[in-house]
Amino acid sequence: xxxxxxxxxxxxxxxxxxxxxxxxxxxxxxxxxxxxxxxxxxxxxxxxxxxxxxxxxxxxxxxxxxxxxxxxxxxxxxxxxxxxxxxx
Numbered sequence: 695x696x697x698x699x700x701x702x703x704x705x706x707x708x709x710x711x712x713x714x715x716x717x718x719x720x721x722x723x724x725x726x727x728x729x730x731x732x733x734x735x736x737x738x739x740x741x742x743x744x745x746x747x748x749x750x751x752x753x754x755x756x757x758x759x760x761x762x763x764x765x766x767x768x769x770x771x772x773x774x775x776x777x778x779x780x781x782x
């Protein structure tokens with residue numbers, strides 16, 4: 695694509711050298727299982743706020759929401775108004 699611009703600009707230019715992308719290691723299965731178990735342990739029949747789950751589990755909101763989605767797909771989670779969830 696840059697070569698197309700060369701005749702228009704009337705000069706050549708150097709492309710920046712890109713470093714190869716580093717692979718981000720996937721979280722280990724045991725740490726994921728531990729995190730999931732910790733989040734599930736905070737759930738019960740009483741509705742609890744998703745924000746409280748994030749705070750109490752000391753993990754990122756993305757991880758908490760992923761665990762909640764997995765539970766919901768499995769039919770083990772009930773969502774309530776106001777961002778509350780509980781186990782079935």
